[in-house]
Amino acid sequence: MSRPVEVSEVSKWYGQVVAVNGMSLGLEPGVTGLLGPNGAGKSTLMKMLTGQIRPSRGRVELLGHVPWNDPDLNRRVGYCPEQDTFYEWMTGRRFVTALLGLAGFERAEARRRAEAALAEVGMTEVGDKKIGGYSKGMRQRIKLAQAIAHDPEVLILDEPVSGLDPVGRRHIIDLVRKWGAQGRTILVSTHILHEVEAMTSAVLLIHHGRLLAEGDVHEIRDLIDEHPRLITMVTPDPRALAARLLTEQDVVSVRFERGSRSITAETVRPDEFYRRLPALVLQEGVEIEEMSSPDDNLQAVFDYLVR
Amino acid sequence: MSEAHPLSPGPALSFPQGTVSAFHFALPMALWSRRTLVLGLLGGALPLMAVVFLTVKSIPAAEIRTPGYIFFSNAFQFILYYVLLTALAMGTAVIAEEIDGRTLTYLTIRPVPKAALLLGKAAAAWTTGAILVAATVVSGYTVFTLGDGLLFSGGADSFLINLPTLGVDLLLTLGALAVYITVFTFIGARFARPMLWGITLAFGWESWVAFVPGLTRKLTAMHYIQSLSPHASGRNAAVALLQQGAGRFESVVALALILAAFALLAAWTFSRREYEFDLSKR
Numbered sequence: 001m002s003r004p005v006e007v008s009e010v011s012k013w014y015g016q017v018v019a020v021n022g023m024s025l026g027l028e029p030g031v032t033g034l035l036g037p038n039g040a041g042k043s044t045l046m047k048m049l050t051g052q053i054r055p056s057r058g059r060v061e062l063l064g065h066v067p068w069n070d071p072d073l074n075r076r077v078g079y080c081p082e083q084d085t086f087y088e089w090m091t092g093r094r095f096v097t098a099l100l101g102l103a104g105f106e107r108a109e110a111r112r113r114a115e116a117a118l119a120e121v122g123m124t125e126v127g128d129k130k131i132g133g134y135s136k137g138m139r140q141r142i143k144l145a146q147a148i149a150h151d152p153e154v155l156i157l158d159e160p161v162s163g164l165d166p167v168g169r170r171h172i173i174d175l176v177r178k179w180g181a182q183g184r185t186i187l188v189s190t191h192i193l194h195e196v197e198a199m200t201s202a203v204l205l206i207h208h209g210r211l212l213a214e215g216d217v218h219e220i221r222d223l224i225d226e227h228p229r230l231i232t233m234v235t236p237d238p239r240a241l242a243a244r245l246l247t248e249q250d251v252v253s254v255r256f257e258r259g260s261r262s263i264t265a266e267t268v269r270p271d272e273f274y275r276r277l278p279a280l281v282l283q284e285g286v287e288i289e290e291m292s293s294p295d296d297n298l299q300a301v302f303d304y305l306v307r
Numbered sequence: 308m309s310e311a312h313p314l315s316p317g318p319a320l321s322f323p324q325g326t327v328s329a330f331h332f333a334l335p336m337a338l339w340s341r342r343t344l345v346l347g348l349l350g351g352a353l354p355l356m357a358v359v360f361l362t363v364k365s366i367p368a369a370e371i372r373t374p375g376y377i378f379f380s381n382a383f384q385f386i387l388y389y390v391l392l393t394a395l396a397m398g399t400a401v402i403a404e405e406i407d408g409r410t411l412t413y414l415t416i417r418p419v420p421k422a423a424l425l426l427g428k429a430a431a432a433w434t435t436g437a438i439l440v441a442a443t444v445v446s447g448y449t450v451f452t453l454g455d456g457l458l459f460s461g462g463a464d465s466f467l468i469n470l471p472t473l474g475v476d477l478l479l480t481l482g483a484l485a486v487y488i489t490v491f492t493f494i495g496a497r498f499a500r501p502m503l504w505g506i507t508l509a510f511g512w513e514s515w516v517a518f519v520p521g522l523t524r525k526l527t528a529m530h531y532i533q534s535l536s537p538h539a540s541g542r543n544a545a546v547a548l549l550q551q552g553a554g555r556f557e558s559v560v561a562l563a564l565i566l567a568a569f570a571l572l573a574a575w576t577f578s579r580r581e582y583e584f585d586l587s588k589r
Binding site for chain 1: 315317408409581582
């Protein structure tokens with residue numbers, strides 16, 4: 001039996017720009033991480049898998065079907081796009097319900113499924129607030145809710161934890177693992193290795209539109225872990241957070257961003273750093289509103305890997 | 308949310324079902340938009356003109372003896388431009404608004420054929436525009452004729468007598484709206500900066516070429532709309548001697564062909580185009 005996702009010799013170019021270059025891969029049920037720096041071709045691959053764009057060359061198959069212009073396939077596929085855009089004036093509840101209605105669900109069934117999806121991502125309480133008033137974390141969760149609400153077999157999640165606070169990040173990672181354990185085939189992109197590792201051991205490394213490596217995340221982690229990593233955090237009290245972080249041995253420097261509430265920490269053991277953060281927030285009351293790893297950070301790691 | 312296989316995907320949608328789903332999705336958005344509010348206020352200009360007409364007429368020195376329904380006939384030119392403007396605003400927004408707002412992805416990942424999505428959204432735009440246009444036409448006609456009849460002697464029956472004309476006007480304006488919304492939907496689906504293209508077409512080509520004697524005017528929808536209009540009005544009356552309108556049958560067929568051709572073009576364009584590249588470039 002063929003795998004749920006098959007990509008054979010796929011290339012995608014736009015004008016002179018080659019976004020994906022001769023890529024072949026297959027996904028088994030469960031969670032697979034798609035790891036690569038910004039511009040590696042992650043989003044382009046995901047858009048081809050969801051039928052948003054078609055390959056310039058090669059063949060993409062999802063559940064045995066070519067996704068381009070096959071709307072029926074969308075009943076079985078959920079997609080969480082990277083872009084942070086919405087109908088800002090809609091409430092989260094209305095957003096999910098309306099999209100279920102568009103997918104052909106009767107009103108009562110759409111409401112029932114929307115409630116289940118909101119509960120799944122922890123948005124029931126704030127479902128009646130307008131999306132325009134949501135925090136970054138809430139916006140990510142409502143995007144996930146619309147992706148999962150119709151109970152798809154295949155989930156394509158483009159940077160679903162980008163910009164989330166440590167607790168929100170943990171919650172989404174747990175959800176992805178749970179959905180994978182339910183037997184869904186999930187492809188989740190990120191440019192943070194630690195996130196992939198927390199979700200799955202299966203990883204695809206892509207760089208400059210090519211598949212660089214695939215396999216067990218632990219095998220490449222040791223290589224990458226040696227490389228220092230930058231992590232940017234937004235906090236109401238940058239000075240206090242910096243002081244607290246500098247007490248950790250793995251943190252080698254902290255840089256303040258002029259005129260903003262964000263700081264950038266450099267760590268030589270990112271695994272430990274990420275593992276420590278939820279406890280820092282929950283037990284010591286340190287406030288971290290957003291967290292991200294600069295793109296050039298992973299670019300440096302990949303340059304280091306392909307050297 | 309199911310805990311184990313088999314998962315329960317949603318219903319399979321036929322093309323008509325997809326169109327209806329898209330219509331229900333898009334209608335509330337079209338109805339309660341800022342665009343609709345602005346167009347509604349603009350449409351209020353016609354009844355306002357009627358009030359001004361009645362006020363001026365009530366001044367003896369003005370010596371206006373024209374009955375209200377005749378004045379309404381002259382105001383029909385305003386209505387045609389209002390239809391053009393409404394179609395321009397509503398039609399170009401059908402797809403372009405989703406591209407500008409970067410929300411198109413949420414729609415195209417649903418199990419609805421892209422062509423059905425476009426037609427459902429265009430139908431919602433037409434419904435909203437039709438409410439606006441009908442409200443303007445009916446309220447303008449009512450104030451011009453009924454107000455005139457109540458305030459001045461000799462015109463009391465004009466409201467009822469001219470109701471069939473109102474019916475034809477409504478049919479014509481709503482038909483014209485459908486034709487223009489389809490044309491502008493295609494422009495919104497096909498071109499970047501659709502407003503610019505749309506304004507050029509609406510207030511350049513359609514507004515001028517339709518009145519140029521010769522065969523060129525047969526390439527405008529306005530020519531056939533004017534030919535079907537029961538009113539000899541404004542500029543149309545002035546150049547009536549130079550022009551000869553198309554026959555009724557020819558006009559209806561031409562407008563139906565324009566509508567069908569642009570609906571097919573819009574659906575084909577929307578189904579084939581990779582909008583995600585547009586989204587990523589913005």
